[in-house]
Amino acid sequence: MNFLEDLAWRGIIYQQSDEEGLKDVLSNQKISLYCGADPTADSLHIGHLVPFLTLRRFQQHGHRPIVLVGGATGLIGDPSGKSEERNLQTLEKVQENVAGIQKQLAAIFDFEGENGAVMVNNYDWAGSMDIVSFLRDIGKHIGVNYMLAKDTIASRLETGISFTEFTYTILQAMDFNHLYEHHNCKLQIGGSDQWGNITSGLELIRKMQPEGAKAFGLTIPLVTKADGTKFGKTEGGAVWLDPEKTTPYEFYQFWINTADADVVKYLKFFTFLSHEEIEELGMSVEEEPHLRKAQKALAEEMTRLIHGEEALQQAIKISQALFSGNVKDLSAVEIKQGFKDVPSFHAQEAEGDLVDLLVSAKISSSKRQAREDITNGAVTVNGEKITDTNYVLNVNDRIEGQFTIIRRGKKKYTLIKY
Template identity: 65%
Template sequence: MTNGLLEDLKWRGLLYQQTDEEGLEKVLNEEKISLYCGVDPTADSMHIGHIVPLLTLRRFALHGHRPILLVGGATGMIGDPSFRADERQLLTEEQVEQNVSGLRKQFERLFDFNGESGAVLVNNNDWVGKMSAIDFLRDYGKLLSVNYMLAKENVSSRLETGISFTEFSYMLIQGLDFNHLYNNFGCRVQIGGSDQWGNITTGLEIIRKTHEEETKAFGITIPLVTKADGTKFGKTAGGSVWLDATKTSPYEFYQFWINTADADVIKYLKIFTFLDRETIEALEVSVQEEPHLRKAQLALAEEMMRLIHGEEALEQAIRISKALFSGDLKALTVGEMKDAFKDVPTSEMEKVDKNIVDFIVEAGISSSKRQAREDVTNGAISLNGERVTDLAYEVTAADRLDDAFTIVRRGKKNYKMVKFI
């Protein structure tokens, strides 16, 4: 019997590699299982590329399986060598603990950790941190040959540039994590990104070698998400798109998804949202027949905002977008303006009252005083959403938001932030 969950994962393009497809399908048809995904605390927030395996784990949870979220308090101190060109910068214990705290809050937005059937959150430092070097080498170091470890692509890719023993041992520690969860939580499956295949199969090898009975554990990897043109997903001109609202504001987060290309939007709806197949296929028709309406992009942005930031943040992002489109900035709070205009061109000016003509020329809004007078007279200039048509208008402290900045608009779409020093 075909398993509906696995069929859905295939349709969404979420299955890259499986260690035993038939065996896993049989188990999923017969019982509810526990499965895990690990995240190392290399930062205090995940970015959107990190969450694909976690969202896949959540899909299992929605089918009644128990998700285990592992935060790598121990492995985060080591560093995963997977396909990196160089060694990771080692973090202090304090940095790792701070990062673990930040990640835990983000896990709690994606999973329910309450009740017996809820998700489980574990930290591998709770068992790895208690293990002595001698115990680690005797109990686990003897299980795998160096040849076996060197053959793993995530290690072999580093042999030319060099790899420390610290990072070389990473796969062994992740492997013992899987073994620990198999023994103590009945965990049968590990899910990870495509770069985790070597680590996942090492875990399965350790489970096989430490159990006399037949083991039934499995590994799944998720493909790397890319854009239609082959470039890296999840980057903007400002850098990575983070889940933490202080790193990437909810408005910026919303705009990232709204600006998804037509060629990518259906793929992302399948990967990132929990919309059903019928809904996504209807949106695919809309992309083909009425792309100007951008229904698919709106659905994608709304679903991701609800999932990561909640309904209130979504309503705020929509309000900012409408205000910018209409030019009615008076509808926005000062904080919303800061978010909305974070990436617009800026200029600096002293806190001195100035005539509107001098002000917009000095700010670089208009190219000359003659042009500035025309712009003001024609109604093309607005300060903080208020149109200025009087050539005698004086720009004063009343026009400075938070006594720090003024938003100037010329025409319909040309915005500039003037910061006061």
């Protein structure tokens, strides 16, 4: 199975501008290719990952990836998938976002060796271009009728689209042409919503480069869930790559909670596991779903890739502690991750009496209920069952002097902070 056949097996290929031409080029030479992201936030989320992981697959097969973060296009706003105008961000904010995203993407690619990745920012060539040069040298080659035929633009004509967002596809076309000219970039890849922008780039290369210039476009299907709901969203919002926005533990938990109906597809899309490994995990889903081997493999592969081995082991440790209730061995850092979204209560020094604390923290509805809960063995302090209604918490019950974890029943945790 060749490389393109592997991509097809994984379900990664959606559209190609010239399937036979690209197949011929890839079978005879190593190429440079690019994928880009606009810095609409200071972090990517997992919905951005598949195109960049596909770019990484090309690198593993000897091709050179060009990783573009759109400092210029991020100032304009991509109309793709939007029913109304984006709010424009300041240059300072966009540059801050660029730095954050570049750091995240740098962890995915290898920048050393013959096919070491190249990181670029389109503000470096678009930011200094004057309006007359843009109109004469670039705009002259892209017809208005051609642009109006683009779905991203046509879908906005009734509700309205500014000239700013109308020209976005030209800016992205300019990126492809620039990279073709200066980096011998032959292929752009992106999500299926980027097809119109990619083909604009091909059109500009055809118009501006010498006759016979060959470039290609390839898109990847948008990731969906089997039940039809949006991929990459939780009750708390998007699953971010930034560990401050989505902790490694939360990141790990997102993947390990993948439904059986989705897990094999996600293993193909997101991981670099072999066909044999994925097929074996697929059999496990069919024959022994209760073991959740596929989900564990997916969660481990993704957490290791984005956050590293140490963060993965920490996420596994937190998960095991919460499942077993044995939380006393967690560090304060691990507690902050694992209990980020559980109810919390700031205790005063005088609130050492367990019954009083259960009421103050609204863990039990009354002192009578608190005593019943304790007597019935329903209350644990840092994983230890307490049955003494006169129990008074002391400094030894504080993990690293910062936290006490109280559980009522099987799952109701409350984090006491000092």
